[in-house]
Amino acid sequence: MSTAPSDSVLGHEDKAAVEALRAVVRIATVAHRDADVHDPEPFDDFVEELAGRFPLLHEACEITQHCGHALLLRWPGRGPAHQDATAGPVVLMAHSDVVPIDPDDDWQHPPFSADLADGFIWGRGTLDCKGSLIALCSAAERLLAEGFSPRRDIWFSFGCNEEIAGTAATSAIELLQARDVRPWFVLDEGGAVVDDGFPGMTGPIAMIGVAEKGLLDLELRAEAAGGHASTPTRGGATATLARAIVRLDEHPFPTNVPAATVAMLEVMATRLRAPLGRALALLTKRPRLLAAALQRAGAEPAAMTRTTTAITQLRGSRGANVIATTATATVNLRIMIGETVEGTIEQVRRIVRDNDVTLTALSSSEPSAVAPVDEAFELLGETLAAVMPDVVPAPYVVMAATDGRFFQQSFPRVYRFNPFRMSVDLRRTLHNVDERIGVADYLEGIRWYAALLGRL
Template sequence: MRIPLPNPAGASLDSAESSKSAAHAPGSAARAAASLAELVGYRTVSSRAAGAVETAEFEAFIAALPRLYPAVHAALELELVNGHALLYRWPGTAPAEDRAEDPAAQERAAVLMAHYDVVPAGDPAEWTQPPFSGHNDGTFLWGRGTLDDKGQLVAILEAAESLLRAGYAPAHDLYLSFGNNEETAGDSAEAAADLLAGRGVKPWLVLDEGGAVAGGAFPGVSRPAAVVGVAEKGILDVELLTRDPGGHASTPPRMGSTARLARAITRIERNPFPQSLPDVTEEMLRRFGPHAPAPLRAAFANVALLRRPITWLFGRLGNETNAMTRTTVAITTLEGSSGANVLAATAKANANIRIAVGESVAGTMAQLRKIIRDPKVELRVVEGNDPSPVSPSSGPQWDLLTDCIGQVFPEAIITPYIMMGGTDSRRFTGICPAVYRFAPFCMDVAARGSIHAVDEKIALQTLGQGVRFYETLMRRL
């Protein structure tokens, strides 16, 4: 459904005037916090289970946005995609004749992304503050989705609202794409990308969630690191299934369905996928090098010569560094008999696999069969996609992005990296060669650990920094 909204006249401000009038407005951080507090209250929990999604919560979330961001909804066109995903178009002001004379101008559109669906909160009793309260204690705003990813959506909309109130309009079309089923790897982002492709839109830049300004991100490096995802691992869910006649548990067979499944899982655990050090990770180490302790500084300066021992070391430093060097497999769900004294006729497990850049779904499946070494364990691909293409860590898009990061987070080391998780942005790599993943928020180890866990919260100060980042980026776009 396409919702045309009025677009009041307005012209782009020159850079100096824009910086002066649209600089991080007093009160915009407070408005962002108030808006986020309300939006956290909508239980927009996505689910693959039929009928488990509370549609009314998604509709209430959408209905609240025009009231919270009236200038945005007066100036931008809004389209509902795939039911509850949102696609805004902020029309550019460049004259049509300029676009016709300069083909490159037609491809200067940009897409800023976020998603507003969230994962379940679990037991509310385990939270310090109720997970859907949006509680503001003066330092943090608490609740499911504050970091992943309603906070980013609010920062984008608050920046646009502030700029519109200051009289700003972009020279080139700017799209805001907000997904409703990212947490379940849903199809809304793909539908949005297909919609733009069908209209001939080839974005110059796409920016989604992903990396952040991370404290304690790398052993021995005290400065925060602004890690910008230039690629993301592939995601593959594989069902492992074993079968057996079943029967009474008092006469168990040898190597029944559950035992056979357990052996397969044990073999996966004992035989990790081979290690390698991607070029992007090598570049990241070079950028960390000057800020690392002396022994590491020398090693990172010569990472090309020391690639093998560094790769080996990464596999043993911790879970995050290990995941940087290989395809990983996590057994996430198990299912066997429904009765305590009944043999399982079938036993199932789900293997959630993150495929390293340079590998593929087909190659990963072949390796998995080789590791399990049992033809009686059936493997079925539930859903999977190859790793994303690698976006450049140099050139005009990268330079623009890192310059904006540097203005808001001057103390941060800016580096490319490969995302371990998946985002909606992978759906846009077919129409844009410069897709990046970065949330403009400071997150320490505890904050990163709260994502998808209890006590998720965002610091009010960094929410304000996020608004300022998007104001800076939008002015530059």
């Protein structure tokens, strides 16, 4: 990670960018699935704050507010709207909503304080993903102040309900299609710059997502006679459910290392100390041995090898002295590319092998297609070389879910990348306590976005 500059040495533009991010982090734009809990006022405040912080961008763009508080901005280019594919418009994405805060969590700095301390901006959304949104706007504002005009149309799509898989993304797609916008490529959140993604790394790699796993929230349910806890019987709903959970934990899905992951590891092999680099390069030619090695390398590498299962919620009786008549568990599965939601449910059914446990899909999305590693991907790499010359790009299968999966159903070139350096400790703060972004890393990300916009 780069060293944080002191506030006294920051220029006017950098100070403005830091304060812009701090201002929007203080706005608690929390996404809730329950409409009765959702508070629209912070989202109103966010839209207003954005307009006040970036007047040149709002003056230059045609702005459509849709799906409540989502924004679609068109920055008109100098050239014709439609030429060859590589001259087409580009869509740059981010989202304003954040996940809720657990009141029992203990943060070093309050989650919506946006404290500036220890070289970091602290708060929910700094990494996911107000940092990207404000960095994009800051980069565009700087270029506009210099009189820059892009050659092609640039669209900014800022969602407002990404964290709950809401409809802002599909609404934006419909608006783009209604305007006959056919993007050369789309860039969303996803990968980052890492230097500790694999044991023995000697240099940073930009993990640029070319695809993402599918998502399935699956409910396991067991039912049985309840009663008073003073007169229990063997078995019951909770015991039946517990057996199913243990079977899922003891029987992981089969391994599957897709071509995009192999390509990423080939790049990573060039960044590993000898003899690890040579060993990894050899393993990329042997899929079974490669999968086994990744499973031993840590949680992140292991998740690259298969569909993953995580028990995230458990529910039983409402009373400490009441035997449950119904017990449920929510399983969050991230489905490997090349597999399907239907096939995943059937695999869970085979693992559980208990007719007394019913399976219900609560929500799902199929794994995405894989974006090509062609001129668009190379442009992202060229921008890295200009701004972060110590970083090399690598294709990557994103394990989390983004709005990019909806865009990739309509547009083939969707890439996922936040141009920020993130250590493993920082990556662990995503959807967790003490989320924060390094000031120097944030400012470097602004320069990356400005360099990308300048090439468009």
